[in-house]
Amino acid sequence: MAHIPDGVLSAPVLVGGALATALAVGYATRKLDYERLPQAAVLAAAFFVASLVTVPVGPSSVHLLLNGLMGVLLGWAAVPAVLVALLMQAVFFGYGGLLVLGVNAFNIALPALLCGLLIAPRLNRTQGRNTFIWGAIAGAAGVAVTGLLLCLSLLLSSPDYLPAGQVILFTYLPLLLVEAFVTGATLQFIQRVAPELLNRGHL
Amino acid sequence: MNSLLSLGSERQPTWARKRDPRLRVVAALWLALVAVSLSQPLALASLLLLVLLLAGLLRLPWSLLFQRLLAFEGFMLVLTLMLPFSVAGDPLFQLAGFSASEQGVERALVILLRANTVVIGMLTLLGTLEPEQLGHALGRLKLPDKLVHLFLLSVRYLFVLLDEYRRLRTAMRARAFTPRSDRHTWRSYGWLVGMLLVRSMERSQRVLAAMKCRGFHGRLYLLDNNRWQLTDSGLLLLFILLAAGPWLWESGMLTALPGGAIP
Amino acid sequence: MTEAVTETMTESIPLLELREIAFQRGNTPVFSNVNLSLMAGDRLALVGGNGTGKSTLLELIVGLHRPSAGSLHAFGEHRVNEAGFRSLRARVGLLFQDSDDQLFCPTVIEDVAFGPLNLGHPDADARQIALDTLASLGLDAYAERVTHRLSGGEKRLVALATVLAMSPEILLLDEPTNGLDQEAEQRLIAHLQALPQTMILVTHDRRLIEQLANRAALMQEGTLVDAVIHSHPHQHTHAHVHIHPRGEHSHRSHSDPVPPHSDHHLNDSEA
């Protein structure tokens, strides 16, 4: 539900999203040297695989988005990683579209980046329950901000999308709950098993 | 398992498999541009027809296509179901006290047609490529080098990690794990994702070590056999013209040509 | 020549019964006409070349694949669908070939408690079951260790604990000694010998079969052939490699009836 298809958004929104993503990807790839490329690539692949997990919630089920987690672990490198994952999802699964790729990437990468810049530094210093809580906040924030940005993209294109946007935002609530829980558990796992992964001053 | 990504590149006719993958990338982008700029249902329907013909020509497995579309139509449904009621205009029918407008129905129809045309075209033209071919094509189209290699490395390890993930899931099932809507399930998934990430990080370190062992000093290379041929140019031109047809027709230029009279 | 054919013959109904089972991967047939009756107390060695589908057969028994033909009965019930296999998985424990596929929790205790939690035990009970299981394998001290950081041999024992914690009646062991060095292997075999469970073991490890199995079946030419296992001392001649620290070899004579094999660290199980 985080992927807007082509043909929905207005031209200014498409161009704006593409420009913003291009700038962010350009900056992030300049920061990412070739030595770190395997790490970012393998983790991007891992996130892609993790997004195939179907998690039951209530009577239905959701696919994980994991952009909060991605931001926390990858920092700026999450931006190109999100773009690569979205391209694969679009071309091979038919999620989203081509011209809209910039907007979709922006909607998912910006919250990831925010989590990377604001929450990751706190995770360096936490343990146990606090790791879970900060992880849950990152997971929830990733989903919530993506949902809001998605609605914003729709509304900026046409005010007629308001009711649809409200419905979509509503469907984000179960995902937000699950994502918070899963991201918390994942970060707690990493904190206990491989804490050096959270200490990513290098990225 | 590999069919998870590529939509049956083996099934394609030889003439299609021999084409430079750049042809498909450019064609897919052109198709998306045309589709997005059309706003008449009839013009869009003819473009969609063209795309479906192309899918048949490239022997896209229909069952797989429908499977992919199913996931996609959920979003489209939410988006378009409301439009007849939120777009103001001439009332067409009433439902539970809300009035649907003619303009709203047409908008919904246009959006549905556009989105489906682009998605089916994308799956037909690009989804039938090996992901590696797509990466090479993006590289040859001068996308930033690091981004291209990030894509190619991701694709390479996607399959390795997918195998790891599947084996872990199988083992969980063997230990009587049944996903439910509860904390135990969510926590288990969190750990599963964590384990995948930790192992991925370790693997990426081994990959970097292997790269260094072979003299890596901050450069990656692309070596592919793609040669742009005259046939590619011809096919691209043909596709551009065919896809532009509905657009020319919608803007009135097509009818203008033979008669010479602009209405 | 002492030949002791060990066969378990009981009058009771089999715990597990495969009738005319066939399986194919895609369009490639893997095996067919597989018949097998597993009785309580059996410790069946399942042998055969690489790629003959032995591991697949184990996975099929716990319903991770569905047969293309034939029927599977377990504990007196015909198992057909996911629901049937789900209840079966609580009673048939599968030890995977690669422990890294099986262990995914942060610590040992959490991994061992995972099965009991899936069976519906409350947290405290599951934890106690896990602790007891670890204790029974002499792994008490490992409870709070990070699973991912354990050695290969330790991981295998923990994986065994995760299976045993579910109190299965049948154990399916897929190459349990694979990748273990001699010491870890002996430790594992000793634990397996002490277990009361009925077992099917897929293995190439001759020593494991010698010490554990009482029945055998051979996967050959796409089907399962009932086989006889008999253990006896014998002589044979083959080219053999010894590796031992320089200087030591001169002290030993190869005309000894049993040359000192243990010093070369190249026993069959490791190869």
Next chain:
Amino acid sequence: MTEAVTETMTESIPLLELREIAFQRGNTPVFSNVNLSLMAGDRLALVGGNGTGKSTLLELIVGLHRPSAGSLHAFGEHRVNEAGFRSLRARVGLLFQDSDDQLFCPTVIEDVAFGPLNLGHPDADARQIALDTLASLGLDAYAERVTHRLSGGEKRLVALATVLAMSPEILLLDEPTNGLDQEAEQRLIAHLQALPQTMILVTHDRRLIEQLANRAALMQEGTLVDAVIHSHPHQHTHAHVHIHPRGEHSHRSHSDPVPPHSDHHLNDSEA
């Protein structure tokens, strides 16, 4: 008793020399006082239990880790820093245990050409070197194949090609036959036998040692012990398991000098 102790003794200086090398991971010592001289033509089997640091030693030789003590000389030069090891890596090829770690390029040809490209060969030359290397391993047809679609055995051979394409003088092989089925293993061993390179092989595979090694060293109790390898036909007595289809065993006599082992599918190589 025919005992042929095979040792290469040349007067020339060693290609590789480790002096009093120690290594620790974090604060845990892995090994120390490791001394090793590798002469041209040596094919040294490095054996020892799991977790004794054999793979680590190979990685240390190509500078992927730095020793905590001792010195490493290769091709007559003392190697200390990254620059020293970088020039060494062009001449010492390491075959990784997991081929998926080593093959990171989209297609086979790109993977094999990666080393030559890094050595400064222009595209066309690198491509030709890669094609020639693939041809020498009988992999001509694989050049344009997509790496992730190869089988395990194919991946291992392609990984070998990526190393050989750099024309190394020394090959370090980390469990080269691990995870391969019998056929793929024999194919790999045949190729390795035909290679002129000096080698160090870390392995548990007895057949590989039998067919390839001419020297051995044993990693034991935290250090490397020089060892003697000798291959000879001999006789020994041990308990043995036969498995053959039921009914067949009665036709054979175990008083034969060589009982029919081939029918039980439990030969050493598979174990």
